[in-house]
Amino acid sequence: MKKIASVCPYCGAGCKLNLVVENNRIIRAEAAEGVTNQGTLCLKGFYGWDFLNDTRLLTPRLTQPMIRYHKGEAFTPVTWEEAIRYTAHRLSSIKAQHGPRSIMTTGSSRGTGNETNYVMQKFARAVLNTNNVDCCARVCHGPSVAGLQETLGNGAMSNSINDIENSKCLLVFGYNCADSHPIVARRVLKARENGAKIIVCDPRRIETARIADQHLQLKNGSNMALVNAFGYVLLEEELYDKSYVARFTEGLEAYRQTVKDYAPEKVEHLTGIPARDVRQAMRTFAAAPSATVMWGMGVTQFGQAVDVVRGLSSLALLTGNLGRPAVGVGPVRGQNNVQGACDMGVLPNMFPGYQDVTDPAVRQKFADAWGIDVNKMDDRVGTRITEVPHLALEGKVKAYYIMGEDPLQTEADLGLVRSGFEALDFVVVQDIFMTKTAEVADVLLPATSWGEHGGVFTCADRGFQRFGKAIEASGNVKRDWEIISLLATEMGYPMHYDSNQQIWDEMRELCPLFFGVTYEKMGEMGHVQWPCPTLDHPGTPYLYKDNQFDTPTGKGQLFAAPWRAPAETPDEDFPLVLCTVREVGHYSCRSMTGNCAALQSLADEPGRVQMHPADAEKLGIKEGQLVWVRSRRGKVITRASISERINKGAVYMTYQWWIGACNELTQDNLDPISKTPETKYCAVQLEAIEDQ
Numbered sequence: 001m002k003k004i005a006s007v008c009p010y011c012g013a014g015c016k017l018n019l020v021v022e023n024n025r026i027i028r029a030e031a032a033e034g035v036t037n038q039g040t041l042c043l044k045g046f047y048g049w050d051f052l053n054d055t056r057l058l059t060p061r062l063t064q065p066m067i068r069y070h071k072g073e074a075f076t077p078v079t080w081e082e083a084i085r086y087t088a089h090r091l092s093s094i095k096a097q098h099g100p101r102s103i104m105t106t107g108s109s110r111g112t113g114n115e116t117n118y119v120m121q122k123f124a125r126a127v128l129n130t131n132n133v134d135c136c137a138r139v140c141h142g143p144s145v146a147g148l149q150e151t152l153g154n155g156a157m158s159n160s161i162n163d164i165e166n167s168k169c170l171l172v173f174g175y176n177c178a179d180s181h182p183i184v185a186r187r188v189l190k191a192r193e194n195g196a197k198i199i200v201c202d203p204r205r206i207e208t209a210r211i212a213d214q215h216l217q218l219k220n221g222s223n224m225a226l227v228n229a230f231g232y233v234l235l236e237e238e239l240y241d242k243s244y245v246a247r248f249t250e251g252l253e254a255y256r257q258t259v260k261d262y263a264p265e266k267v268e269h270l271t272g273i274p275a276r277d278v279r280q281a282m283r284t285f286a287a288a289p290s291a292t293v294m295w296g297m298g299v300t301q302f303g304q305a306v307d308v309v310r311g312l313s314s315l316a317l318l319t320g321n322l323g324r325p326a327v328g329v330g331p332v333r334g335q336n337n338v339q340g341a342c343d344m345g346v347l348p349n350m351f352p353g354y355q356d357v358t359d360p361a362v363r364q365k366f367a368d369a370w371g372i373d374v375n376k377m378d379d380r381v382g383t384r385i386t387e388v389p390h391l392a393l394e395g396k397v398k399a400y401y402i403m404g405e406d407p408l409q410t411e412a413d414l415g416l417v418r419s420g421f422e423a424l425d426f427v428v429v430q431d432i433f434m435t436k437t438a439e440v441a442d443v444l445l446p447a448t449s450w451g452e453h454g455g456v457f458t459c460a461d462r463g464f465q466r467f468g469k470a471i472e473a474s475g476n477v478k479r480d481w482e483i484i485s486l487l488a489t490e491m492g493y494p495m496h497y498d499s500n501q502q503i504w505d506e507m508r509e510l511c512p513l514f515f516g517v518t519y520e521k522m523g524e525m526g527h528v529q530w531p532c533p534t535l536d537h538p539g540t541p542y543l544y545k546d547n548q549f550d551t552p553t554g555k556g557q558l559f560a561a562p563w564r565a566p567a568e569t570p571d572e573d574f575p576l577v578l579c580t581v582r583e584v585g586h587y588s589c590r591s592m593t594g595n596c597a598a599l600q601s602l603a604d605e606p607g608r609v610q611m612h613p614a615d616a617e618k619l620g621i622k623e624g625q626l627v628w629v630r631s632r633r634g635k636v637i638t639r640a641s642i643s644e645r646i647n648k649g650a651v652y653m654t655y656q657w658w659i660g661a662c663n664e665l666t667q668d669n670l671d672p673i674s675k676t677p678e679t680k681y682c683a684v685q686l687e688a689i690e691d692q
């Protein structure tokens with residue numbers, strides 16, 4: 001029996017665990033003393049590994065390269081040589097015929113690790129010569145990255161997960177940490193025990209609301225109006241830190257002009273919150289000696305998400321809650337390595353280390369390092385994954401190389417996404433399971449899983465952590481970066497790596513932000529937070545020391561925008577709001593957790609529609625009853641889950657249900673800046689299915 005130090009492959013909390021292995025099988029997971037989890041795990045950490053032992057619960061593991069030579073035919077098992085030759089040939093032909101930007105690629109924010117994401121973006125930029133590389137940050141915290149880069153200069157959490165418990169006030173906005181990051185929720189609980197005031201802004205009575213001093217149960221879709229009302233109160237009641245604002249920020253007068261129309265009394269009809277409660281919340285927030293603003297998908301999955309992120313960070317700026325311990329802004333990243341995928345440049349506008357693709361000097365640096373002609377490099381921002389269906393239907397994207405993502409389960413408006421896939425000439429899926437997207441691929445490239453390889457992840461608070469290889473993979477599978485390297489070589493760009501560390505060191509040399517994060521410094525249990533620019537630098541637990549912001553002027557940028565209504569509001573035909581949410585026992589498209597026996601037995605139908613008793617009674621729907629949920633885009637069948645914790649007029653579903661994902665119903669109204677879809681708001685109707 002041996003124990004391998006690893007990092008949980010699910011959420012961005014970055015919990016360290018030990019995988020206990022006997023005869024090349026995982027026996028159990030034990031909590032380790034990681035910096036963020038300190039000897040504890042949630043149920044996914046404890047029980048989310050048994051898909052590695054091939055439980056074959058729901059979907060088959062991919063164990064053999066396969067090609068579908070002609071549309072409509074079955075897959076043919078092939079050798080790796082044939083899979084690489086065929087894929088390289090098809091990609092090269094499409095590039096030659098339609099140009100580099102006709103090919104789209106993805107990195108993966110899950111178990112594959114930072115090294116593979118670096119290699120994937122290098123493949124896109126150096127071999128395909130396109131910036132068309134993106135990841136699922138686009139559909140989650142893309143707005144946090146875009147918004148915070150503008151107001152503060154870095155699109156990441158300013159402080160540390162383990163510092164949350166020291167804050168004296170937590171403003172938790174659109175963030176259900178008990179379900180999405182249970183170990184972060186534990187820090188929130190500890191903060192409460194330490195005397196912190198908790199203000200929760202959420203339409204549902206989520207778990208955190210139960211321990212909150214105030215629960216502002218805002219109407220779905222009113223985020224910007226509430227954030228502006230917060231700003232209004234801070235200015236009108238002179239609760240803001242005038243000296244801090246004068247010294248360290250810009251834009252106060254423009255900010256004041258926008259929020260002047262958002263007196264809490266004036267916008268009660270939009271927010272649904274009594275004005276006195278809004279005022280009380282800001283009095284508490286401004287009076288606290290330290291305050292942290294935390295948010296999740298309830299902020300970012302709206303058509304006006306970037307504006308709301310900028311508005312939330314402005315609340316921290318107005319009250320001087322940045323640049324020291326126990327304060328700051330906390331967009332808590334969803335998937336275990338979505339921060340890392342962004343760090344590694346799996347973004348259409350950034351090279352690794354957040355270096356701009358439109359900067360000629362940056363392009364020259366990478367071209368020199370990669371040994372390619374700089375004139376071959378794409379000098380424009382590439383395509384985002386949410387734009388692919390539209391561009392495929394317009395004939396502008398012809399091929400899609402997808403690594404470790406399942407857009408046919410996770411993207412908004414699946415009918416549209418399917419049409420886009422049908423219009424593509426060539427789809428390559430590199431994954432560990434036969435996902436919905438894998439089912440429609442032309443080529444399947446089976447990869448090793450988390451547990452079968454090691455590497456580095458970045459957790460939500462910018463902390464780089466190493467994870468180890470626990471078992472040998474079975475089946476004819478290869479490491480992700482090895483597959484990409486074989487393809488690159490076959491396409492005429494020799495790419496050979498011997499180890500993760502070799503890739504990591506190449507990346508470090510090109511990224512000043514990460515240069516000091518060596519394998520040795522991380523060790524087995526270390527957690528090194530960027531920026532870490534030199535070999536003797538210990539890493540950075542909190543950003544903006546001395547209130548020096550990484551904006552062009554060095555000052556924090558105050559920002560407010562007028563509220564915009566969601567794109568599709570309820571009406572007579574579709575009278576309820578549908579909001580997508582998370583479920584504690586499963587993760588993302590459920591390809592991993594759905595194949596874990598313990599997690600599956602806890603929740604085998606994770607897509608139930610949650611609704612308020614009054615709405616259920618009006619529609620004649622009983623607890624557990626089968627119902628149709630319809631929107632203008634599609635319909636799904638599921639069971640009702642009725643609870644007082646749900647607000648009237650809205651229903652909630654996870655997108656994990658395989659028998660009709662709720663993304664059949666959602667719509668792709670994209671935030672104009674981040675191109676993130678409005679999956680938190682669309683109009684639906686429910687119909688009870690009579691018992692037979």
Ligand code: SF4
Nearest residue numbers: 008010011015042045
């Ligand atoms: Fe920790 Fe998140 Fe894994 Fe749970 S799912 S053990 S909170 S990293």
